[in-house]
Amino acid sequence: MTLDLLLTHYNYWVVIFLMMVGFYILISRGNLIKKIVGLNVFQTSVFMLYISLGKITEGTPPILVDGYGEADVVYSNPLPHVLILTAIVVGIATTSVGLALAVRIKEAYGTLEEDEITGIEAGIEPAGEAGG
Amino acid sequence: MAEHYPALQVVVPLLAAPLCLFVRNGRAAWGLAVLASWTALGISLMLLSRVMSSGVISYALGGWAPPIGIEYRVDVVNAWVLVIVSTIGALVAPYALTSVEREIGARRIPLFYAAYLLCLSGLLGITITGDVFNVFVFLEISSLSAYALIALGQDRRALTSAFRYLVAGSVGATFIVIGIGLLYSMTGSLNMADLAQLLPGVWESRTVKVAYGFLAVGFCLKLALFPLHLWLPNAYTYAPSPVTAFMASTATKVAVYMLLRFFLTVFGAAFSFDVMALDRVLLPLALVAVVSMSLVAIFQVNVKRLLAYSSVAQIGYMILGLSFATVTGLTATLLHLFNHALMKGALFMAMGCVMYRVGSVHIDAMAGLGRRMPATMAAFVAGGLSLVGVPLTVGFVSKWYLILGALERGWWPVAVLVLIASLMALVYIWRVVEVAYFREFTGDQQTREAPWTLLWPTWALVALNLYFGIAAERTAGIARQAAEVLMTGIGQ
Amino acid sequence: MREEIIVRVGAKVLAPFIIMFALYVHFHGDYSPGGGFQAGVILAAAFALLALVYGLEEVQRVLPPWFVRGCAALGVVIFAGVGVVTMLLGHNYLAYNALAPDPTHPEHGQHYGILLVELGVLVTVFGVMATVFYLFAGRKGQAS
Numbered sequence: 154m155t156l157d158l159l160l161t162h163y164n165y166w167v168v169i170f171l172m173m174v175g176f177y178i179l180i181s182r183g184n185l186i187k188k189i190v191g192l193n194v195f196q197t198s199v200f201m202l203y204i205s206l207g208k209i210t211e212g213t214p215p216i217l218v219d220g221y222g223e224a225d226v227v228y229s230n231p232l233p234h235v236l237i238l239t240a241i242v243v244g245i246a247t248t249s250v251g252l253a254l255a256v257r258i259k260e261a262y263g264t265l266e267e268d269e270i271t272g273i274e275a276g277i278e279p280a281g282e283a284g285g
Numbered sequence: 286m287a288e289h290y291p292a293l294q295v296v297v298p299l300l301a302a303p304l305c306l307f308v309r310n311g312r313a314a315w316g317l318a319v320l321a322s323w324t325a326l327g328i329s330l331m332l333l334s335r336v337m338s339s340g341v342i343s344y345a346l347g348g349w350a351p352p353i354g355i356e357y358r359v360d361v362v363n364a365w366v367l368v369i370v371s372t373i374g375a376l377v378a379p380y381a382l383t384s385v386e387r388e389i390g391a392r393r394i395p396l397f398y399a400a401y402l403l404c405l406s407g408l409l410g411i412t413i414t415g416d417v418f419n420v421f422v423f424l425e426i427s428s429l430s431a432y433a434l435i436a437l438g439q440d441r442r443a444l445t446s447a448f449r450y451l452v453a454g455s456v457g458a459t460f461i462v463i464g465i466g467l468l469y470s471m472t473g474s475l476n477m478a479d480l481a482q483l484l485p486g487v488w489e490s491r492t493v494k495v496a497y498g499f500l501a502v503g504f505c506l507k508l509a510l511f512p513l514h515l516w517l518p519n520a521y522t523y524a525p526s527p528v529t530a531f532m533a534s535t536a537t538k539v540a541v542y543m544l545l546r547f548f549l550t551v552f553g554a555a556f557s558f559d560v561m562a563l564d565r566v567l568l569p570l571a572l573v574a575v576v577s578m579s580l581v582a583i584f585q586v587n588v589k590r591l592l593a594y595s596s597v598a599q600i601g602y603m604i605l606g607l608s609f610a611t612v613t614g615l616t617a618t619l620l621h622l623f624n625h626a627l628m629k630g631a632l633f634m635a636m637g638c639v640m641y642r643v644g645s646v647h648i649d650a651m652a653g654l655g656r657r658m659p660a661t662m663a664a665f666v667a668g669g670l671s672l673v674g675v676p677l678t679v680g681f682v683s684k685w686y687l688i689l690g691a692l693e694r695g696w697w698p699v700a701v702l703v704l705i706a707s708l709m710a711l712v713y714i715w716r717v718v719e720v721a722y723f724r725e726f727t728g729d730q731q732t733r734e735a736p737w738t739l740l741w742p743t744w745a746l747v748a749l750n751l752y753f754g755i756a757a758e759r760t761a762g763i764a765r766q767a768a769e770v771l772m773t774g775i776g777q
Numbered sequence: 778m779r780e781e782i783i784v785r786v787g788a789k790v791l792a793p794f795i796i797m798f799a800l801y802v803h804f805h806g807d808y809s810p811g812g813g814f815q816a817g818v819i820l821a822a823a824f825a826l827l828a829l830v831y832g833l834e835e836v837q838r839v840l841p842p843w844f845v846r847g848c849a850a851l852g853v854v855i856f857a858g859v860g861v862v863t864m865l866l867g868h869n870y871l872a873y874n875a876l877a878p879d880p881t882h883p884e885h886g887q888h889y890g891i892l893l894v895e896l897g898v899l900v901t902v903f904g905v906m907a908t909v910f911y912l913f914a915g916r917k918g919q920a921s
Binding site for chain 2: 176179185188192195196199202203206233236239240243246247250251254255257258261262270274
């Protein structure tokens with residue numbers, strides 16, 4: 154693997170780095186809010202992947218200009234950007250649903266730490282099952 | 286109007302969902318939900334019959350011809366899955382009325398039906414669309430509403446299980462988007478039929494293989510294939526009864542459909558089985574899922590959780606059929622999609638009836654219910670027999686094809702394992718039956734049979750279990766035709 | 778922040794311009810970057826700013842929670858409704874050409890269609906964002 158390959162594909166390295174950071178936070182942290190943050194970073198890496206895919210070297214923003222149609226106007230591909238706008242919306246929705254659940258979990262259990270919640274759940278398991 | 290059925294299939298429930306919020310009255314919202322889900326069922330049946338008689342239907346959304354625009358593409362495979370999803374949707378909606386009034390606060394009832402309809406339209410959308418990114422959008426519509434629906438459960442553990450499902454589901458969906466993005470970067474197309482034409486040209490590239498890997502993990506998370514099933518048991522256990530019945534019968538089925546559609550139609554059976562060795566990856570996982578999850582189910586004391594583990598095992602059967610890489614195996618998979626929806630729907634609905642009258646689904650709470658709630662427990666027994674695979678039930682039909690597929694490949698140990706797992710199913714169903722029929726009733730003397738509003742959808746599913754167990758040629762014929770379409774790929 | 782005169786006046790002056798900008802982003806969305814989603818978020822942000830400075834109750838007097846919740850549902854109805862209208866006019870779902878008043882120039886329908894659909898997006902996004910803000914900001918936490 155040459156240095157050249159590393160440098161010309163730096164966007165992928167950024168994406169991979171972000172993805173791994175997000176995934177690591179998601180797996181290793183027990184706090185539910187931190188998990189959501191990790192999930193967000195993880196999703197953001199995908200946004201970066203799509204956005205950098207759409208970029209064309211020397212390309213202009215894909216906006217209708219007067220020179221349009223006069224040949225060599227190279228513009229970036231707008232489709233991945235539009236797609237990822239949808240994914241960003243989905244990310245926001247996921248985050249707010251996750252946070253809303255975290256708030257209700259905090260109210261119901263008095264904690265946001267996963268191991269404490271597991272402990273509480275294990276504690277009430279026999280009584281809770283019978284009581285429904 | 287007939288030419289607009291593909292769009293209406295998704296739009297009717299989608300449009301009914303916000304209207305539920307405007308009516309602000311539980312009963313009116315329920316009426317809307319029932320109306321919309323039965324309309325969806327009618328449309329899906331019409332689509333299936335049209336597809337069977339005159340072939341693939343393509344609908345260009347917005348009038349933009351594919352592959353530029355979003356295409357809704359209905360062939361035998363997804364018309365079949367549409368019928369599965371909308372049948373369950375149409376039966377759970379009337380069932381929900383009584384159950385939801387008991388289990389969910391009055392103020393939230395319109396919200397419940399809105400989320401229910403959104404989930405339904407999301408699942409229908411995933412199934413009908415011919416555009417890979419559209420799949421992701423509908424996947425998130427259905428998943429987000431599913432998280433909300435599960436969190437409505439009475440037990441506080443519903444919240445934590447919804448949260449875990451949210452984390453697992455979002456990671457799965459993100460993996461799927463990564464896969465789709467990589468495919469787009471290689472082909473410049475998002476249309477499934479177009480991708481199927483373009484992908485063979487770039488089979489050799491590593492990007493396509495990486496995309497395949499990401500998609501595989503994403504789908505397996507969504508369909509809860511062992512060992513990625515950890516979100517499922519709690520989510521099904523603590524969700525409100527109608528939600529469990531609906532999710533267990535549809536959500537994982539649609540995920541299996543997605544996997545089939547991507548790996549067999551978009552990538553092509555040749556690429557999946559010859560290059561990526563999908564069958565050899567899935568076979569051990571499916572077998573472990575079938576055996577280990579059936580074993581785990583035997584030791585559960587909460588009957589909903591028992592059925593949830595059994596669901597993971599049943600998903601193993603579906604994936605097992607796929608891993609045979611033959612038309613017969615795939616027929617078994619597609620049949621089991623439908624049959625498992627019928628039996629698990631009936632079983633979870635029966636548990637909903639018990640929940641309604643007894644307030645618990647712990648196995649000790651079932652003591653003596655065989656005489657107190659005869660109709661409910663009889664439905665449970667019928668569903669259970671189907672799960673075990675007794676002749677004259679749908680369970681037998683799918684097991685038959687599964688074993689046929691295994692023997693066709695000469696894999697008799699697999700056939701033996703399927704039979705052993707069926708016996709394990711008999712064990713866990715028998716535990717419930719024994720408690721219900723051979724123990725004295727100890728609970729409240731006021732306990733009566735569940736109301737007919739809960740019983741008729743349950744028995745409707747039981748009746749379908751028996752009907753399609755006897756008249757199996759019809760479903761098996763459609764499933765075989767669908768399997769052939771999947772194996773030959775698009776455009777042939 | 779209720780006592781900070783600069784913040785109070787600043788927010789009051791800025792808010793109408795933020796709302797104007799939201800509408801600009803929406804209506805100019807078919808010529809330049811923008812659209813309903815961004816506009817909806819900007820619109821909700823204007824009210825979030827006011828709520829931060831003047832308090833949630835003040836803003837909810839103008840925009841009650843039932844109203845923003847209704848907006849969230851209304852937008853979906855607008856979006857899906859445009860599709861139904863095009864269907865009733867005999868075209869495919871969301872085929873905007875059907876909306877053109879002058880049948881010789883069906884492409885004009887694209888302008889109307891995209892504006893209407895994006896209006897639905899704007900209303901929904903505004904409604905959802907405001908509802909999310911209300912719900913999180915309106916909680917009386919025990920801990921804090």
